[in-house]
Each structure stands twice: as C-alpha cells, then as structure tokens.
Amino acid sequence: MSTVxxxxxxxxxxxxKFLLEPEAKTVCLKCGIPVTKFKVAKNEAEAVKFxxxxxxxxxxxxxxxxxxxxxxxxxxxxxxxxxxxxxxxYHQILKNVKRHKADAKxxxxxxxxxxxxxxxxxxxxxxxxxFGPAVMFGLGGIFVEVLKDVTFRVAPITVDEAREMITxxxxxxxLKGYRNQRPADIEAIVKILLNTSRLVMKxxxxxxxxxxxxxxxxxxxxxxxxxxxxx
Ligand code: ADP
Ligand code: MG
Numbered sequence: 001m002s003t004v005x006x007x008x009x010x011x012x013x014x015x016x017k018f019l020l021e022p023e024a025k026t027v028c029l030k031c032g033i034p035v036t037k038f039k040v041a042k043n044e045a046e047a048v049k050f051x052x053x054x055x056x057x058x059x060x061x062x063x064x065x066x067x068x069x070x071x072x073x074x075x076x077x078x079x080x081x082x083x084x085x086x087x088x089x090y091h092q093i094l095k096n097v098k099r100h101k102a103d104a105k106x107x108x109x110x111x112x113x114x115x116x117x118x119x120x121x122x123x124x125x126x127x128x129x130x131f132g133p134a135v136m137f138g139l140g141g142i143f144v145e146v147l148k149d150v151t152f153r154v155a156p157i158t159v160d161e162a163r164e165m166i167t168x169x170x171x172x173x174x175l176k177g178y179r180n181q182r183p184a185d186i187e188a189i190v191k192i193l194l195n196t197s198r199l200v201m202k203x204x205x206x207x208x209x210x211x212x213x214x215x216x217x218x219x220x221x222x223x224x225x226x227x228x229x230x231x
Contacts, residue, residue, distance in 0.1 A: 004030050008205060008230075017230055020063050021070075022110055024226035032195045033211065034188075035223040038112035047090045048083045050111040056081050057114040060089045062097050063107040068227070073100040079114055086111075115222045119174060119184050120213035123192055125155070125200040127207050127231070133200040135193060139171040140213040147171075155197040162193040175216070184216040192221060207231045 002010070007023045019027065025035040037054050040063055041047035051058045062075030070076045074096030077089040090109055097104050120140030127133050131154045138150035149170045153161050166172065166189055177183030192214065200206050208229035215222050 001026060004203070008203060011230060012205075014065065016065050018068055019228040019230070020065065020107060021061060021226060022063060024228040025223070027199070027228065028211070028223055028226050031199045033192050033199075033223060033226075034221055035226060036113040036115050038110055040108040041090070041111050042108045044087050044090045047109055047111050048086050051080065051083070051086045054111060054113050058086065059112050059114050060086065060093055061110040061112070062093050063110050064097065064104050065107070066101055066104040067097060073097055115215045115224050116217075118215040118217050121175075121189060121216055121221075122150075122210070122212045123189075123196050123214060124211065125196055125206065125209040127200075127204075128154075133197075133204070133206070135165070135197050135200070137165040137189075137193060138169055139174060143169070143171045156201050157193060157197045159190060159194060162190045162197075165193060166190065182218050185219055185221060188219075188221040189214075189216060192223075205231050 004027050007027055011019055022038055022040050025038060028035050039050040041050050057079050059078045061070050067073055067075055075093055077093060080086050080089055093109060122138050122140050122144055124136035125133055133155040134152050135155050135157055136150055136152050138144045143149045151165045151168055153165055166186060175184040175186060200209060206228055210227040211223045213224050215224060
C-alpha cells in the first residue's frame with residue numbers, strides 16, 4: 001500500500017484534480033479515519049475473489065479519473081450477495097460508464113464491504129482563502145441537504161471544539177439516542193473530526209474533503225464514500 005505522500009504525488013504527476021476513492025480511503029486509513037474494507041479488481045474473476053475475501057454483501061463502484069460522481073453515471077451497485085450478482089454488476093457498471101463517456105479511462109472496479117444502514121453523518125473540510133482549512137460536521141441526508149444543519153470550525157480544532165461541533169447541530173438528539181434508537185458512538189466521531197483536522201493541516205494541497213456518508217454505530221463508525229479534491 002502506498003504512503004499518503006506517494007498518493008498525492010501520483011495524482012499531481014497525472015495532473016488529476018481529485019483522488020480516486022481507493023486513494024482517498026487509503027489516505028483516511030493512514031490518518032486513523034475508519035473506512036469500509038475495499039480492493040480494486042482489474043477483471044471479473046478478481047472482483048468475485050475479492051468479494052469472497054471481504055465477505056458478502058458487497059458494493060461495486062467504478063474507479064476512473066474521468067468520473068467524480070459515480071452514481072450519476074450508474075457507476076455504483078450496492079447490496080450484492082452472490083458471485084453471480086458480482087459478475088453481472090461488474091459488466092453493467094463498465095457498460096453504464098462507457099455509455100456516459102466512451103473514452104473514460106478505467107482503473108478498475110472497487111469491491112467493498114457493504115456498511116449496514118445506521119445514523120449517517122458527514123465530515124468535510126474546505127480551504128478558506130482567508131482562514132485556511134476549516135472542518136465541517138453535520139448529519140446526513142435531509143439535515144445537510146434541506147435544513148443546512150451544519151457547523152464549521154477553522155482548523156486545527158481541539159478535542160473540545162470537536163465535541164462542541166457535534167453537540168451544537170440541531171440534529172444532535174438523534175445521535176444521543178431516543179426511545180428505541182440506540183445512542184451513536186460520539187467518541188468515534190470526535191476522533192474522525194480531529195484526524196480530519198490533522199490531515200488537512202498537514203496536506204495543504206487538499207482543497208476540499210468530503211466523507212459522505214459516514215455510518216455511525218453504537219460502537220465505531222465507517223466512512224462509505226471519501227472524496228478529496230486537490231488544488
Ligand atoms: P458517489 O460518487 O455517487 O457519491 P457513493 O460512493 O457515495 O458514490 O455511492 C452512492 C451511495 O451508495 C452512497 O451515498 C451510499 O448511500 C451507497 N453506498 C456506497 N457505498 C456503500 C457501502 N460500502 N455500504 C453501504 N452503502 C453504500
Ligand atoms: Mg457519495
């Protein structure tokens with residue numbers, strides 16, 4: 001597995017404006033941010049082999065420097081439960097992508113563990129021209145998209161600031177647990193916020209970072225999609 005520096009270098013050399021999902025997830029892993037298990041398959045047989053190693057159900061996704069929004073082009077298939085499902089989806093994804101962009105460069109197909117549904121949160125970072133990197137937090141889905149219920153802090157953030165960010169969003173009670181909803185692992189989110197802050201401080205070539213969604217469980221959390229945009 002490449003180091004974080006090697007990953008950024010490779011993207012720069014190839015004049016790419018963003019990291020591929022497996023690259024972004026490797027960066028996350030190396031920085032202590034939990035992600036789904038994943039492997040990049042170069043052919044159908046490999047996709048099946050990796051699905052078995054990772055364990056069903058799995059998700060398949062296109063890996064291409066020409067495609068940043070994967071599901072917009074039919075480049076994501078979730079909840080595959082058998083080798084036959086994997087083989088069919090492998091071909092379907094390549095077909096969908098080629099229909100969208102005939103000359104798209106294909107690096108491979110990402111096989112990854114399907115994260116069980118849970119409370120979804122979003123951790124992000126942007127680089128403000130005046131203040132430098134800032135870290136963002138919110139709950140997923142309508143909370144971010146419709147209600148804009150998000151909060152920001154200029155990086156680097158302290159552990160107290162990370163806790164404040166989580167407790168100050170309006171949707172916080174959903175994380176704390178209510179009625180038969182079990183409480184989410186708040187400390188796991190605190191850790192992700194702190195590690196994201198460290199990552200964007202250390203690698204100033206990051207223009208934008210988007211961990212969306214992160215599934216948060218009673219114990220632990222898992223990043224399902226990671227996007228890192230470069231300057
Ligand atoms: P996009 O590039 O379109 O944002 P994503 O990787 O976010 O692609 O996949 C689209 C959606 O599919 C996600 O928002 C999530 O709902 C679902 N999904 C993707 N990967 C997984 C996974 N490993 N486990 C569970 N759901 C997933
Ligand atoms: Mg996504």
